[in-house]
Structures are given as structure tokens and as C-alpha cells.
Amino acid sequence: MPICYELPAYDAAVLTASKELADYYEAVVAAAGGQGKLAANWVMGEFSAALNRDGGDIAAAPVSAADLGGLLQRIEDGTLSGKLAKQVFEAMWNGAGNADEVIEQQGLQQISDASAIEGIIAEVLAASPKQIEQYRSGQTRLMAYFVGQVMKATRGKANPAQVNEILRRRLG
Secondary structure (H helix, E strand, O other), X not given: OOOOOOOOHHHHHHHOOOHHHHXXXXXXXXXXXXXXXXXXXXXXXXXXXXXXXXXXXXXXXXXXXHHHHHHHHHHHOOOOOHHHHHHHHXXXXXOOOOHHHHHHXXXXXXXXXXXXXXXXXXHHHHOOXXXXXXXXXXXXXXXXXXXXXXXXXXXXXXXXXXXXXXXXXXXX
């Protein structure tokens, strides 16, 4: 059964500008379990930027389509946030191994354990009584402050969606 990529016309045009890029993209999609749009974003974004920066060609790229697809699977399964994935990609580009090896070596796994995130949020809120009062009096832009404090405490490893959800519940 053929894969339906469901890409905007612009993405399709960019990704089919050369046969090599189109072949690479299709291999990434296959390795990523059919994630067409996510693969397009990464191939046109991080991958192309690294390729242009280093003046290389696709055939000699240090990150294979299979390895990029593996990285995208780690985003999809919640192991990595987009920000951490960019760090992992850079390490992969520099020869540190595949996504799983880099995640393991550098301890970059995203924190998705709700109880661990709850504990960190409790600490942040305990240290921020003034901001809580301001938030509850209508200064809802302070949500970004709380998210930032949690991300700082976890060195960017907390699952951002979970952090936002738990904070809304605790502050609501």
C-alpha cells in the first residue's frame, strides 16, 4: 500500500527538487513509521541546514535516512522533545552514533513520568508564592514563567505538554 505523505505543495516541491533528496526523504518516512510531515520538517530543516553548512552532498551525509527516521521515532514516542532532538541530531551529525546511543551517552531522555514532573512543579510553586498570587489575580502570562522554571529545574528534559497540563491543573 503506498504511503500518503499529505504535504503542502511547497514541501513537496522542495523535497522533489532532486532525486537524491526525494529518495532520502522517502527513506526517512519509511524509517520513521510513515511520519510524512515530521520527516519533511526535519529533512528540509535540520538535515538540509547541516548539509548546507558543511557543504556536503546527500550521499555522503553523516546521518543516514534510517538513523534520522530513528530519531523521529524518539520524538513520536515521547522519549525526546523537539529541543532535545536537535541536540541529538547535532551529536549524530558529528559521529556520536545513532539516536538511541546518543540519548544513552548524554542522558537526554525526556522526563515523562507524571509523578516526577509533579514533584518538580511542587518545588517551583513552593518557591513562587508571589507569582502564584499574581497569576491567580489575572496575570496569566506568568504561565510562561512557571513553565520556564520547571524546564530550568529539569535542564529542558521535562515533557512540555505534561508540564503545561499539570501546571494548569495546579494553578487553576
